[in-house]
Amino acid sequence: MKFGIVVFPGSNCDKDVQTAARAVGHDADFIWHTDTSVDGFDCLVLPGGFSYGDYLRTAAIARFSPVMEPVARYAASGRPVIGICNGFQVLLEAGLLPGAMLRNTSCKFVCKPQRIRVESTRTPFTRKFRQGQVITLPIAHGDGNYYIDGETLEQMERGGRVVFRYCDESGEPTPESNPNGSLNNIAGICNNAGNVLGMMPHPERAAEGILGGADGRLLLESVAQWVQGGGKIG
């Protein structure tokens, strides 16, 4: 199992993803933003950071990187793609996931451990979690306020495409436990087919107990298990 980590100028979680992938016993290598092929990888990860300085808008410029065309083809072929934090924003800007990110309602950069509820275990990325499981992952972002029009939001909710939700210790997605103002406390979503995941929390920063938590491991182990099992959605 080999993860491919897309590196944009300004990415800063690329090495963390590699370390986390290795911690769960898999290989991971980097793909530079000017590369025009993503062949040879079993799962792509767009890591966090500040691609192109986040100039103009978060991820606005990154989505026009040459590598994004093969990434879109890879996603269209049904293979797994994960966007974390800035990587999630890139997937939104590229139209691989619906919606957009607004400035946090607090206007502050939030950086803290955050409780998250697993809303769907039917995705390749969450199959090893329990439905409704409350996990803790670090968040670190200034623009994580997920927005989408009401009609699409309803479709996504009905279709089980909300994968993670910010919640309190009892698993309730309360307004107080919403760190950024995201609609419906949304922390992560997937596309219709289920093979493209975007999430603001950082699973790679919680992949070893020594880092204060290992809840993120299950995400990488889930997708690895899915790939090794032949990669069928459902």
Added chain:
Amino acid sequence: MKYVADIVVTLKRSILDPQGDAVRSALKSMGYTGVQDVRIGKRIEVRLEAADEAECRQTVDEMCAKLLANTVMETYDFSIREAPRE
């Protein structure tokens, strides 16, 4: 012909603008009690060459839709003028 496009990108009316809200309450606390609403956006100036104004307008519109604005959450408007001779 050389043109200058003045582009303004703002959040859609229907979307909460936390920065605008913060500035509105600052203005109010400074005593500007008449302030009703503040919306914050971006002004982008692009200098470009085009055959004529119509072509320039079309190019700028395309740039806005593709890159300069995210139409999921933002709207844009622009004006075009001939660049002053240097």
